[in-house]
Amino acid sequence: MTNETPVPNHIKCCLPFYSLMRNHLKYGLGRNRLRYTTSSLIGVYAYESYSIVTTDGDGWFGRKVFCRYYDKNWVELLPTVESVVFPEYTVHCCKHPEARFMSISEEMFDAVHEKVPVLDRSAVNPKYTLTFCLAPVYGRGSNWLLLAELVEHYKLQGVEHFYFYFKDIDEYSRELVESYVKTGEVETVFLREENDRAGNEWQLAGVQDCVHRNRHYSRYSIFADLDERIMALGNSTLADYVLATMSAEANVALLKFASRFVMRTRKPPMVYERKK
Template identity: 40%
Template sequence: MKFSAKDWIIEVHTSIQIYKVYCRYLDVNQKEIKPAVESVVFPEFTIYCCRRSRAHYMSITTTKDEKINQTRLHSCFIREYVCLVYPKYTLSLCVKPMYGKEPKFVLFAEYIEHYKLQGVQHFYIYVKDVDKYTEKLIKHYVKSGEAEVIYFRDKQDRPEIEWHLDCIHRSRHHSKYTIYADMDERILPTDTSTTLSTYTSFYQEKFQGEKTVKEHLPTLVYHKTASPAPVGYTAKCIIDPKKVFLMWVHHVAIYFPGYEGYEVPKSEGIIRHYRDIMMGDWYKHYLPGVEKFGPFTETDYPPTLMKQLYENVKTKLDFVYKHD
């Protein structure tokens, strides 16, 4: 995957497992522009190559003299340069890759509509596996301009490791702030009169109208709630991609010089993390640790948001699946 910025061309390259590489450039006639430029694979799968004024094509090689596998440069130079100063979106969300063929359309619709209520304007959706029924809903969000979808190939890509690095580059200069959240997580400010933008399993085979929403909407049917975990426990982040050099799932590993993070206290924000504890033997592996946080209580998704979320999800599913 290749991205362009004002001074750099950036590749996220999962098939290279060595440290030193060479950036190779070709002109409009596919003649090489010498010399090859040495670079490194860091952080993780990321390769930074400097821009060359006459370059129309480029490739990455492990030596400076080997035959070039010609690939076209990222084409959206003008849009990317403008976005350096004026990001298209204020708040976006990186969606962790989907796995498995079980239907996810109710969970996914609620996930998207929840974060739209929180001020998210754009979604970067990563997909490893997806059933056709859920994919129809994904394509609807893409067609509406609210999302873009990135499909992982079977053998070359390793989505569990590198999707979050890809999303840093994909969102950098495109969105001012970016959230990282799993599909079963609902990040909320404690004060529900504000939104996240202020801080700038059950499965259903087919959609059956209001019955499906009432019986399977996670925020409506899950109420038994663990005590809050310690600050930082499986944390999720809202980042400014221009200030983050290396991102992991639960924390920023490396900031650009001069920047640091802020830990949101429990009094300001929470993550409602929805789990069917019987799936994947979760209750055996993780429930004992969660029980140590304190007693369980019955809680609800904020009533001030529930009605609007319910209507938004139902309206979206009615529209997408009206002919099924």
């Protein structure tokens, strides 16, 4: 006789909202109906009773997959756990206490070619009050000036940390971003190089990952594009406004801001030119 709890082999054994998820799957809630692409891993986040694996694959909604677990020495931990892709770009898995890396496969014992480290998000004690999630940047243009302007603008508005997602980035812009990474203000996520979809379709995967990356880690997060600047009217910062507004309305989960368009009349400089 043993008192050990059996290791689950299906997410219905560990997911507290499994019945709700099955109901949403039944009606196809959240399906984006984009064409099928190959899929790679983006991140893994461990919460109190389950983990989340985020991917970049389009057209995987509702597909059966298996959660794979690995210890600190990359040795696989059994059993694998059956799951399903829901919502888009997201796989729920049972939490394994010894797992330091995870992966996803279509069959229970498929060969695994990529593993992602598990980030602990189990403590409900946010490190930040307000963070910024930049929708994946794509295209061949040089964006160094917009990136610098974005960081400095939102720092003045009370943003404490930035998550930058890149599909494409030029070398000059990369140098700028790396300077912010060294100060600890910015974390970067680089999506894979394959061009198997339109550039803007990568943005959905980046948004989904940043939701889970910030859960239990930041109280609030801004989701915006590279050329968007949000400001609060009056003398308060955006952080002050968000905190006051959402604290006063406990049932409010999202704030949406009206847009005002400012047209650019010339191309931004390719490099920084210092005045002599």
